[in-house]
Amino acid sequence: MNGEKLQALARARVQELPGADLEHPFGSEWDVYKVRGKVFMLMTDVTGQPIVVVKADPEDGKALREEHADITPGYHMNKQHWITLHPGGTLKKTLVDQLVTESYLLVVANLPQAKRPVDPALFDGADR
Known part of the structure; x- marks a missing residue:
């Protein structure tokens, strides 16, 4: 999967997530996606290639880094x-969707209950 496609897939998934907003607090080179003011995904090509940065549970992140050469800290x-x-070449659309959704839900779960756009325990990501 090329970088433009990777970012397009991540961007498309974000558009399906309730309360997700795009901001540019670090300048136009960085797309910063937030839910209720908290960052859950960043995209840039300042590294020389288009990348997507998402939150992950530390154990899941470690396993993903070991399993996929295309996933780094x-x-x-x-x-x-x-x-x-x-x-x-190793990242599939379903994995990108899953990782973006999990990042979003990790952030939502830490929001005060009244501010949550979805219930992270009930949101399965299939609401497309």
């Missing part, structure tokens, strides 16, 4: 809680 983020998706 989060670029310019906490290396334990964020992962970077790189263009290449």
Whole structure:
């Protein structure tokens, strides 16, 4: 999967997530996606290739990095809680969708209940 396709898939998934907003707090080179003001995904090509950075449970992130050469620790983020998706050949659309959704739900779960756009325990990501 090339970088443009990787970012297009991630962007398309975000558009299906309730309450997700795009901002550019770090300039036009960074697309920063937030839910209720909290970052759950970043996209840029400042590394020389289009990348997607998402939150991940530390154990899941470790397993994903071991399983996929196209997944590395989060670029310019906490290396334990964020992962970077790189263009290449091993990442499938379903995995990209899943990782974006899980990142979103990790952030939503830490919001006060009254601010949550969805119930993370009930949202299965199939609401498309």
